[in-house]
Amino acid sequence: MIYSDGYAEGEPRVEFRTDVDDGGGQGAGTGTGRLFPLEELYFCDACSLVCSRYGLTEEIDSYYCPHCLENMPSSEAMLYLNRCSKCFECPICFNTLTITAAHDGKCFFSCQFCRWSSGEIQLEAEKPDMLVAAAFQKERDSPHRTEMNKLVETFRKASQEITRERELQARMRRRSITLFLPATSGEGSKRGSKSGGGAHPWVVEDLENMLKDKKTKLKTMSIRTTTKKGVRIESISLKDLIAPSDEKARSIAEQLKSLDETPTDTIASLDQRTRCINEEAHTLSGLIPSRKPLLTKRSRRCRQCTRYVVKPQINPCSTPPFQKQNIAWLYVPRVLLVHPNPNEIGVGRVMSVSFAMYNPVESNTTARFAADAYNRNISEGEEEEDRDNNSSSSNPFGYTMDVLTEPFETVIGPHNELQDVHEGLIEEDSAAVPTDDNPEIITERKGNKIMVCLRVKPHDDSAGKEATFGIPVELSFKDRTMKEHNTHIHLVFTLGIISGASE
Amino acid sequence: MYVEDPIYYHKSEYIQTASGNKVSRKSVLCGSQNIQLSGRSIIKPGVILRGDLALLRIGKYVIVGEDTVLRPPYKKYRGGFAFFPMAIGDYVTIGDKTVVNAALIGSYVDIGDNCIICKRCVIKDNCRILPGTILPPDTVVPPFTVFGGTPGRCLGELPESVQFVHKERANAYYRRFVPQQKSSRAARGT
Ligand SMILES: [Zn+2]
Ligand SMILES: [Zn+2]
Ligand SMILES: [Zn+2]
Numbered sequence: 001m002i003y004s005d006g007y008a009e010g011e012p013r014v015e016f017r018t019d020v021d022d023g024g025g026q027g028a029g030t031g032t033g034r035l036f037p038l039e040e041l042y043f044c045d046a047c048s049l050v051c052s053r054y055g056l057t058e059e060i061d062s063y064y065c066p067h068c069l070e071n072m073p074s075s076e077a078m079l080y081l082n083r084c085s086k087c088f089e090c091p092i093c094f095n096t097l098t099i100t101a102a103h104d105g106k107c108f109f110s111c112q113f114c115r116w117s118s119g120e121i122q123l124e125a126e127k128p129d130m131l132v133a134a135a136f137q138k139e140r141d142s143p144h145r146t147e148m149n150k151l152v153e154t155f156r157k158a159s160q161e162i163t164r165e166r167e168l169q170a171r172m173r174r175r176s177i178t179l180f181l182p183a184t185s186g187e188g189s190k191r192g193s194k195s196g197g198g199a200h201p202w203v204v205e206d207l208e209n210m211l212k213d214k215k216t217k218l219k220t221m222s223i224r225t226t227t228k229k230g231v232r233i234e235s236i237s238l239k240d241l242i243a244p245s246d247e248k249a250r251s252i253a254e255q256l257k258s259l260d261e262t263p264t265d266t267i268a269s270l271d272q273r274t275r276c277i278n279e280e281a282h283t284l285s286g287l288i289p290s291r292k293p294l295l296t297k298r299s300r301r302c303r304q305c306t307r308y309v310v311k312p313q314i315n316p317c318s319t320p321p322f323q324k325q326n327i328a329w330l331y332v333p334r335v336l337l338v339h340p341n342p343n344e345i346g347v348g349r350v351m352s353v354s355f356a357m358y359n360p361v362e363s364n365t366t367a368r369f370a371a372d373a374y375n376r377n378i379s380e381g382e383e384e385e386d387r388d389n390n391s392s393s394s395n396p397f398g399y400t401m402d403v404l405t406e407p408f409e410t411v412i413g414p415h416n417e418l419q420d421v422h423e424g425l426i427e428e429d430s431a432a433v434p435t436d437d438n439p440e441i442i443t444e445r446k447g448n449k450i451m452v453c454l455r456v457k458p459h460d461d462s463a464g465k466e467a468t469f470g471i472p473v474e475l476s477f478k479d480r481t482m483k484e485h486n487t488h489i490h491l492v493f494t495l496g497i498i499s500g501a502s503e
Numbered sequence: 504m505y506v507e508d509p510i511y512y513h514k515s516e517y518i519q520t521a522s523g524n525k526v527s528r529k530s531v532l533c534g535s536q537n538i539q540l541s542g543r544s545i546i547k548p549g550v551i552l553r554g555d556l557a558l559l560r561i562g563k564y565v566i567v568g569e570d571t572v573l574r575p576p577y578k579k580y581r582g583g584f585a586f587f588p589m590a591i592g593d594y595v596t597i598g599d600k601t602v603v604n605a606a607l608i609g610s611y612v613d614i615g616d617n618c619i620i621c622k623r624c625v626i627k628d629n630c631r632i633l634p635g636t637i638l639p640p641d642t643v644v645p646p647f648t649v650f651g652g653t654p655g656r657c658l659g660e661l662p663e664s665v666q667f668v669h670k671e672r673a674n675a676y677y678r679r680f681v682p683q684q685k686s687s688r689a690a691r692g693t
Contacts, residue, residue, distance in 0.1 A: 003658055064645070111639075325663055
C-alpha cells in the first residue's frame, strides 16, 4: 500500500489525471480517471505513455522481513505463511521483540517499548534458538489453527475438484470441436450451415445445454452458497435497558450490566486480537507473540507492451535499489504552483495562476497547452439552457473554472546534470531556446525552468466549490538514448474554495 | 508543492564553512573534532551535536531542525557500556525538537518534528518517519517505507520516486536558505 498524506479540501495543488480511458482496474467505469501527484506516476519508454500504478501490472519478485531484512523467494515465504521465521512482534504494542537473557541464564522475549516480557506467558528457554522454536511451536499448537487447517484442507480439496471438472469440460469442448470440424469441412460447402444438424452425433445446442447444466451445478458447489447466512444480533432499546419491560429484555440488560464489572485494563483490544487471531484471546494474558509479516519487492510492467517499467533489485537494501526505474519524475516536467491568494478566488473574478515547470530531460521539451479544452462557456450567447448539455460534453471532469488564456506552445530548456552539482553557481544561458515568448504567458525562463501565468475565471454557479481547472498538455522530448517521445498529460489545478459573488 | 520564497536568516546568526555548511551560532557542537560535516548542510539554532560521545558523521545536504539533538548510541556490556559512532547519509531532513540516537540513517530520509529515534535504530535509505513517531531501541526501518506512531510501525510504502523527491526537497531547502539582504530587511521593517 502506497502511503499518501492526502489533501485537505481546496488545498492548492497540481495533479495529473491518468488512466482516463482504461478498461480495467480500480475506479474504472467512471471514465474520469484518477488524480496523482507526479511522484506516483510512471513512464513506459516503449509506448511513450504516462500512467499510474493502475495502468501497470504488478508482480512480486521477492519477500523480505522488515526487521532482519532477509529476503526469500515466494516458495519459502509461503512455507512460513508470509512471516519471518526469526523475528517476533510484541502482542501488546507490536514493537519487534528482543531476546534477553535473565540472571538465571534463561532467555525470554522482551519488548523495549512497553516492557512486556514473554515470562508472563511462560515462554522461556535455555537458548535463543530454542526460544524461537518454542514460540513457533506455540503458534502451531493453537487449537483454532489446527481446526482451521482442517477446514482449509477440505476446501482446498473441493476447489481442486472444481478445477479438475473445469479442465475436463474445457478438454471436452476442445475435443468436440475437433470432432465437429472435420465433419463439417468434410461435407464440403454444399450443405453449408445445416451440416451440424440432423443425423450427426454432435449437435451444437446439445453441447451448449450440457455446458449450461454444468455451470449451474458448479454454482451450487461454490463455498459461498453453501454457507449459512444471517447471524442474529440481539437488540435492546434504551428504555428497556433502564427499566426492562419483559423477561427477554431483562436478561439482555443483565448481561450488559455484567460487562460493566469486567476490568477493562486486562481486555485485549480489537487490534491486538486480530494480530493474534489464532488464540481468540479476550484478555491480554492470552496473547502470544506473532511473527513479523513479510514485505515484498515488486516489479511493474506496462499493460500495453508488457515491458518492465520498474524492476527492483532482489536484495531490499542494495544500491541502487532498482534495475529499471522508469518513473515519470525523470521524463515529465515537474509543476510547482505559486501559492494562490485565497481572497482572489471568487465568482465573477478573473484571476491569474502562476506556476513553474522544470524539465527533467537533457533535451528541449516542447509543451503544447490546450488551455481551453475543458471550458464550459464555449458560446457566450446561449446561456442557461445549453449549460447542462455543455457541462457534460465539454467538461466531463466537473471543473469549476474556465481558462481564458488561449492555447499556446512553448519550449522548456534542457536539464543540465551539472546544475545539481553546482547549483546556483553556473549562470544558465537561455540561448538554446526561443526568446519570442509571449510575456503575458511565459513570464520567466531560466535553464530548464519556465514560469507560466494563466488567466482563469470561476463558473457563475460555483460558489462554495473547490476551484479546479484542467489542461491537457502534449509533450515532445528525447530521452537519454535520444529516442523521441510524444506523450500526453492532463494537468489538474486546484486553487482553493470559490467564494460567493463579490460586490 | 509550491514555488517557495527564500527563507532568510541573518548573516551574523550563522557560520558558513568553506564546504557550504551553514551552522547556527546558537547550536552546540560538543567535541567538534569528532563531528564531520560533508558540506552544504544546515544546523539550526538550539541543535546539540554530541561529538564528545563518539564520532558523528553527517553527509551533504543534511538539514537538522531547531532544538534537535543528535547523540551517538551506546550499548551495555557486562560491566559497563560503550558509545559507538552515528552516521547520517546525504539529503536527509530532520525536523525540529527531535532526538536521534540512531546508529545509522541512510540517504534520502525524511524525519519529522518531535520524533524520538532511540538508541541503535537503523533507518535505511529512502524512508520517511512521520512527525511525533517514537522508534524504540534497535528498530530497523527498511527502504521505501513510512513509519509512524508510538511505537513506530510500518504504515505503508513510498513510491519508487522517493529518492528524487527527498533529494529535491533537501536541495530546494538549501537553495532557499539565504542570508537576508539589506534591502529586503528594510522592506520587511515597513
Ligand atoms: Zn526477520
Ligand atoms: Zn510491547
Ligand atoms: Zn508500454
